[in-house]
Amino acid sequence: xxxxxxxxxxxxxxxxxxxxxxxxxxxxxxxxxxxxxxxxxxxxxxxxxxxxxxxxxxxxxxxxxxxxxxxxxxxxxxxxxxxxxxxxxxxxxxxxxxxxxxxxxxxxxxxxxxxxxxxxxxxxxxxxxxxxxxxxxxxxxxxxxxxxxxxxxxxxxxxxxxxxxxxxxxxxxxxxxxxxxxxxxxxxxxxxxxxxxxxxxxxxxxxxxxxxxxxxxxxxxxxxxxxxxxxxxxxxxxxxxxxxxxxxxxxxxxxxxxxxxxxxxxxxxxxxxxxxxxxxxxxxxxxxxxxxxxxxxx
Ligand SMILES: Nc1ncnc2c1ncn2[C@@H]1O[C@H](COP(=O)(O)OP(=O)(O)OP(=O)(O)O)[C@@H](O)[C@H]1O
Numbered sequence: 001x002x003x004x005x006x007x008x009x010x011x012x013x014x015x016x017x018x019x020x021x022x023x024x025x026x027x028x029x030x031x032x033x034x035x036x037x038x039x040x041x042x043x044x045x046x047x048x049x050x051x052x053x054x055x056x057x058x059x060x061x062x063x064x065x066x067x068x069x070x071x072x073x074x075x076x077x078x079x080x081x082x083x084x085x086x087x088x089x090x091x092x093x094x095x096x097x098x099x100x101x102x103x104x105x106x107x108x109x110x111x112x113x114x115x116x117x118x119x120x121x122x123x124x125x126x127x128x129x130x131x132x133x134x135x136x137x138x139x140x141x142x143x144x145x146x147x148x149x150x151x152x153x154x155x156x157x158x159x160x161x162x163x164x165x166x167x168x169x170x171x172x173x174x175x176x177x178x179x180x181x182x183x184x185x186x187x188x189x190x191x192x193x194x195x196x197x198x199x200x201x202x203x204x205x206x207x208x209x210x211x212x213x214x215x216x217x218x219x220x221x222x223x224x225x226x227x228x229x230x231x232x233x234x235x236x237x238x239x240x241x242x243x244x245x246x247x248x249x250x251x252x253x254x255x256x257x258x259x260x261x262x263x264x265x266x267x268x269x270x271x272x273x274x275x276x277x278x279x280x281x282x283x284x285x286x287x288x289x290x291x292x293x294x295x296x297x298x
Contacts, residue, residue, distance in 0.1 A: 010037040013172060013204045014059055019068035021054050028054050030228040032068070041198055041205040042233075043215045046225030047246065052208045053097065055225070056174055059206070060094060061085060072172070090118050092172040093165030097180065097208075099157040101149040107135060107160045108145035114167045134163040139193055155186040159193070166197070173198075175207045179214055191217045212251075212259035236260075
């Protein structure tokens with residue numbers, strides 16, 4: 001199927017049109033449109049409960065909307081033919097909020113879950129080899145493979161979840177609040193990891209976040225959810241020019257201004273943070289904490 005084209009002529013990987021979601025009387029989305037372009041990191045922001053996670057679940061077929069159309073790689077994901085849905089699902093990876101690792105499986109076994117699901121005939125030696133590669137790729141030490149999730153720090157769990165999301169060599173990555181719960185150093189290191197994997201692997205990334213530093217550091221464009229729909233999509237500079245109350249409050253509030261003022265410093269600090277994080281084995285479990293922004297320092 002021909003891929004739709006975005007306004008700038010870029011290939012549209014995710015195309016959401018007229019989406020409506022509701023739970024009982026509560027309407028979460030109404031006439032929501034969104035296009036995600038190949039190769040971008042799209043940040044998705046909005047107040048708590050505006051339906052960011054429900055949007056992601058709708059796109060990946062876990063939430064059946066009341067109305068609307070969604071295509072991913074040009075294929076419909078709502079009421080899709082099961083075989084075609086499987087073909088499309090192989091092309092994306094998902095890091096759910098909190099990591100969603102299976103607690104009774106080791107990190108390596110968690111990474112192997114999607115491989116076993118989609119390629120049941122792979123032999124164990126190959127599964128082990130792929131899992132080791134993905135574990136190291138996400139900055140975890142090789143020794144993390146045989147560990148259980150309960151033995152990992154919060155940051156390591158996120159990396160393990162990311163390793164599982166990358167198991168099938170996806171073209172498209174969904175990240176639901178990947179830096180939530182991480183200290184600033186861990187969050188910065190995870191941002192750098194996301195950016196470097198996105199560049200190296202040519203990924204398109206749909207990234208739900210509340211983290212202003214993440215938006216400034218790695219997102220190419222930002223989509224804003226409010227009033228049950230996407231009220232704006234653009235670079236942060238473009239969004240700042242809009243007279244939309246939530247956008248102004250979010251980006252021009254004290255934390256937004258601090259993130260904006262320090263964005264160059266934050267990015268260069270974040271490169272140092274990554275080196276530091278790698279030096280300590282990719283873990284975020286040290287208790288060093290320093291303010292990411294002047295607002296936190298205050
Ligand atoms: N399975 C469900 N059943 C009933 N209501 C739901 C369900 N899933 C989500 N909701 C409701 O839909 C709304 C949007 O939820 P969602 O988790 O998408 O918000 P969010 O924008 O991701 O919020 P947050 O930033 O706090 O994570 C919320 O009011 C939530 O209670």
